[in-house]
Amino acid sequence: MSPVLYYFLSLTGTNILMCWSLYLPYRVGQLHFLTVACMLASAYFSGYAARELSWPFALILIFGVLIGALICLIPSFTIGDAPCFTVVIVGLTVIFIFKTAVENIPALGGTIGFFGIPEVKGLLPLTYLLLAGAGVLIYKIDHSRLGRAASLVFVDKATAAATGVDIKRLGMFFQIIAGGLAGLAGTLYAFLIGSLFPEFFSLGIIGTFMCMLFVGGHTTMWGIIASIPILEGMQLFLPSSVASWRQVIYALTLIAIVLMLPGGLITKRMLINLTAKMFNRSDTGKASGTIDKCIK
Amino acid sequence: MLRVEDIFVSYGPIKALENININVNAGETVALIGANGAGKTTLLKAIMGIQKVSAGKIIFLGEEITNVGTDKIANRGLGLIPEGHLVFSTMTVLENLQLGSYNNPNCFNDNLESVFESFPILHKRINQIAGTLSGGEQQMLSIARSLMAKPKLIIVDEPSLGLAPKVIGEIFNILRGLNKKGYTILLAEQKAKKALEFVDRAYVMEIGKIVLHGPAQELISNPKVHNAYLGSKI
Amino acid sequence: MEVFIAQLLNGLSLGSMYVLLVLGFNLMLLVAKIIQFAYPHLVVLSMYVCWGMLKYTSNVFLVILASIGSCIAINIATEPIFRLLAKRHGLDINVSFVVSMSMTLVITDIMSHLLNYGFPIAFPSKWIGKSVIGFGLITFSSGQAYALFGGIAAVLAFFYLLYRTRQGRVLRAISENSLLSSIIGIPTIKTRVISYAIAGLLGGLTAIMLSKMLGSASPALGDFVGMKIIATSIVAGLGNLKGGLVCGLLLGITESMAIGYLPGSWSNAISFMMMLIVMLIKPEGLFGIKA
Numbered sequence: 001m002s003p004v005l006y007y008f009l010s011l012t013g014t015n016i017l018m019c020w021s022l023y024l025p026y027r028v029g030q031l032h033f034l035t036v037a038c039m040l041a042s043a044y045f046s047g048y049a050a051r052e053l054s055w056p057f058a059l060i061l062i063f064g065v066l067i068g069a070l071i072c073l074i075p076s077f078t079i080g081d082a083p084c085f086t087v088v089i090v091g092l093t094v095i096f097i098f099k100t101a102v103e104n105i106p107a108l109g110g111t112i113g114f115f116g117i118p119e120v121k122g123l124l125p126l127t128y129l130l131l132a133g134a135g136v137l138i139y140k141i142d143h144s145r146l147g148r149a150a151s152l153v154f155v156d157k158a159t160a161a162a163t164g165v166d167i168k169r170l171g172m173f174f175q176i177i178a179g180g181l182a183g184l185a186g187t188l189y190a191f192l193i194g195s196l197f198p199e200f201f202s203l204g205i206i207g208t209f210m211c212m213l214f215v216g217g218h219t220t221m222w223g224i225i226a227s228i229p230i231l232e233g234m235q236l237f238l239p240s241s242v243a244s245w246r247q248v249i250y251a252l253t254l255i256a257i258v259l260m261l262p263g264g265l266i267t268k269r270m271l272i273n274l275t276a277k278m279f280n281r282s283d284t285g286k287a288s289g290t291i292d293k294c295i296k
Numbered sequence: 297m298l299r300v301e302d303i304f305v306s307y308g309p310i311k312a313l314e315n316i317n318i319n320v321n322a323g324e325t326v327a328l329i330g331a332n333g334a335g336k337t338t339l340l341k342a343i344m345g346i347q348k349v350s351a352g353k354i355i356f357l358g359e360e361i362t363n364v365g366t367d368k369i370a371n372r373g374l375g376l377i378p379e380g381h382l383v384f385s386t387m388t389v390l391e392n393l394q395l396g397s398y399n400n401p402n403c404f405n406d407n408l409e410s411v412f413e414s415f416p417i418l419h420k421r422i423n424q425i426a427g428t429l430s431g432g433e434q435q436m437l438s439i440a441r442s443l444m445a446k447p448k449l450i451i452v453d454e455p456s457l458g459l460a461p462k463v464i465g466e467i468f469n470i471l472r473g474l475n476k477k478g479y480t481i482l483l484a485e486q487k488a489k490k491a492l493e494f495v496d497r498a499y500v501m502e503i504g505k506i507v508l509h510g511p512a513q514e515l516i517s518n519p520k521v522h523n524a525y526l527g528s529k530i
Numbered sequence: 531m532e533v534f535i536a537q538l539l540n541g542l543s544l545g546s547m548y549v550l551l552v553l554g555f556n557l558m559l560l561v562a563k564i565i566q567f568a569y570p571h572l573v574v575l576s577m578y579v580c581w582g583m584l585k586y587t588s589n590v591f592l593v594i595l596a597s598i599g600s601c602i603a604i605n606i607a608t609e610p611i612f613r614l615l616a617k618r619h620g621l622d623i624n625v626s627f628v629v630s631m632s633m634t635l636v637i638t639d640i641m642s643h644l645l646n647y648g649f650p651i652a653f654p655s656k657w658i659g660k661s662v663i664g665f666g667l668i669t670f671s672s673g674q675a676y677a678l679f680g681g682i683a684a685v686l687a688f689f690y691l692l693y694r695t696r697q698g699r700v701l702r703a704i705s706e707n708s709l710l711s712s713i714i715g716i717p718t719i720k721t722r723v724i725s726y727a728i729a730g731l732l733g734g735l736t737a738i739m740l741s742k743m744l745g746s747a748s749p750a751l752g753d754f755v756g757m758k759i760i761a762t763s764i765v766a767g768l769g770n771l772k773g774g775l776v777c778g779l780l781l782g783i784t785e786s787m788a789i790g791y792l793p794g795s796w797s798n799a800i801s802f803m804m805m806l807i808v809m810l811i812k813p814e815g816l817f818g819i820k821a
Contacts, residue, residue, distance in 0.1 A: 029624070031624065031627070031628075075810055078810045078811065078813060079809075079810065079813060082813040083813070084623075084624045084627075085565060085623065085624065085627060085764070085768065086764055086809060086813045088627065089757070089760055089761050089764050089809065090806065090809050090810065092757055092761075093757065093761055093802045093805060093806045093809070094806065096798075096799070096802050097799050097802050097803055097806065100796065100798065100799040100802075101799070104796065202753075203631070203634065203635065203638075203753050204635060204638075206631075207631060207634075207635045210628060210631065210632075211632070214628060244643070245639065245643070247635050247636075247638075247639045248635065248636050248639045248640070250632075250635070251632035251635040251636045251639075252636065254628070254629075254632045255611070255629050255632050255633070258618075258619075258625060258629055259611070259614055259615060259618060259629075262618050262619055344713065346709065346712075346713075365712070365717075366712040367711075367712045367715050367716055367717045367718065368717075370712070370713060370714060370715035371715045375714075378710065378713060382707065382710050384702075384703055384706050384707065384710070385706070386702070386706055387699070387702065387703070387706070391699055394696070394699060395699060395700070395703050395711075395714060395716070396714055398700065398714060398715050399715045401696065441714065442714065445714065445715060
């Protein structure tokens with residue numbers, strides 16, 4: 001496999017995981033950038049445990065996920081139902097603190113970076129296998145009682161609370177799952193790429209994830225799968241002089257999409273229409289059709 | 297003075313107002329009566345440019361004001377007193393009145409004197425925070441604030457909403473006084489009896505349409521109105 | 531004791547800069563109902579304008595006019611974007627955050643690609659000026675003096691404008707109830723543009739004073755200051771102007787004390803840590819949300 005393709009597939013895989021970890025808390029209206037801090041912590045933990053302590057990969061993977069979930073668990077006791085903007089700034093602050101810590105700890109490579117994380121054979125197929133597993137998990141959550149409750153919270157918190165939804169516990173649940181996903185993404189990223197730089201975990205990467213989420217469409221879990229390969233692939237095919245402006249390209253794309261297509265490229269209504277067409281004769285199709293009329 | 301010609305308003309696919317025609321002449325008092333959800337507030341919002349009109353014309357003092365910005369309509373002399381006695385609750389009574397005279401700050405002092413004549417209670421509370429006033433006082437402040445702009449037509453939306461019966465009487469007395477001073481008043485009110493006792497003419501609205509209109513005395517004796525809005529007594 | 535006094539003076543002048551930015555940020559939040567995350571980045575950009583102007587002219591008046599003017603102009607130029615956004619999404623401050631955060635990426639990338647080849651800029655020593663007081667460890671540079679006294683004057687002028695003038699009353703009216711404001715004839719769009727202009731003016735003034743005080747700037751400065759300003763606004767309570775005044779000063783003093791008594795690279799992390807703890811304990815802020 002050519003290095004470019006390997007790099008593309010690796011980043012696509014971890015980015016989908018990260019964007020799902022942002023998508024899940026956004027179901028209850030929270031932009032949970034703390035997951036980027038989870039990714040950072042798990043990635044550095046994995047690198048250190050593999051290179052210095054020679055832990056086996058499977059154990060590191062489990063610990064990576066747990067670390068991610070734990071980092072989200074602790075603050076979720078107070079920000080489980082906090083307003084979106086407070087959650088955003090808590091996330092950014094923790095990322096900054098973690099970054100400063102990494103930059104000041106020589107054992108983690110400081111500002112120079114952390115290199116030489118041992119390779120794991122057959123990791124790329126395993127990554128996509130885990131990705132599929134994560135997808136099933138999110139699909140199950142989306143189509144459960146919790147997913148429906150989340151949709152209600154997103155639209156109107158007061159009504160949701162009046163209907164008996166425990167907003168705080170719901171938010172906590174989504175935040176912790178998101179942390180676990182981000183921990184998984186961090187561990188996989190560390191092993192797939194083999195080196196870590198604190199500069200990677202900056203506002204730029206958050207902007208990139210946000211662009212992927214909102215361009216794809218934040219109303220369903222499938223939008224991300226459409227947007228990430230395009231946005232990730234774009235920088236491979238563009239000439240390097242243009243690709244160095246990719247941050248600006250992402251940002252302008254995001255602004256344009258938010259202004260022109262408020263729901264992103266793929267929206268929930270589109271999917272409902274699609275299923276209605278595919279199963280036109282069956283009962284589910286009719287049901288979806290009626291739902292669609294109701295939405296309209 | 298105000299002429300609404302064949303206007304239509306829709307919220308998405310739902311038609312909120314259909315083919316509405318009303319007319320207010322200078323010096324008159326006119327009421328819109330109808331149950332909750334009949335479209336009275338929507339009509340007032342459409343006149344003020346808060347709600348977009350999809351078809352039809354609204355003409356005020358010979359000029360078309362359909363879908364013009366709300367602030368521009370207000371500055372042409374339409375004073376809306378919104379429902380729920382809305383005031384700027386973090387500011388003082390004086391500041392509320394100062395805001396009312398936004399478009400003619402030069403005659404602020406004259407206006408203030410005449411407003412305090414009509415509302416002596418506000419003079420007493422001039423430096424009090426508006427949010428701490430009682431409901432009736434807030435409604436008076438709301439009326440006083442719109443008078444500060446010297447409007448040519450006062451539009452009152454549900455002045456009785458959420459007020460005690462005794463206070464409602466007071467508010468209607470104030471409105472009657474304003475009409476005697478020469479103000480033209482358009483009133484939207486659920487309490488049909490109160491409204492019909494007060495106005496010269498009225499329009500009866502039902503689910504987005506005008507079903508009846510005529511002089512108030514005629515409507516009071518109309519058996520249909522009587523059954524639907526006034527109760528079987530009288 | 532000398533270190534303490536020196537750092538207190540430092541902290542006060544730094545804090546007054548934070549206060550100005552927190553006020554400008556909150557003004558736009560209250561009146562225009564947006565989170566302008568890119569506001570501190572615009573301030574850094576107008577520091578670059580100031581630096582660029584200094585290369586071509588020694589006319590101080592012209593330099594100040596250019597950097598304040600650019601800050602106001604760019605800030606007003608973002609208004610149509612947010613207006614269109616409000617039309618599409620309603621007044622949703624979260625979406626305005628997403629858009630303004632994208633703006634920060636654009637501004638930072640422009641600074642790090644095009645201006646001074648991405649290297650930090652240094653202001654000429656003539657612009658920075660000499661130290662006014664030198665007494666042992668206590669030095670008070672003219673830049674700090676400008677920042678402290680200019681900051682106090684600007685804050686007083688801001689509160690005078692907001693609470694004692696007709697324009698300020700109108701701004702407060704819109705921040706409380708924009709629909710009611712338009713019903714009584716206040717032009718909402720024009721007033722919103724004015725709030726952008728006032729925030730731009732505060733930002734431009736801050737840029738001038740920061741350039742005199744810090745003597746340098748870099749593309750990353752915007753992210754730093756941006757996160758501090760917004761974290762401070764949350765700690766104070768979003769939209770709470772008086773809380774922002776207190777917390778902005780506190781942040782400046784804390785930071786200077788951390789620089790005075792702790793190893794350098796950790797001082798930023800410590801102020802962030804403190805803000806994080808407050809945000810986790812009191813997500814609604816110390817003084818309560820007003821927006």
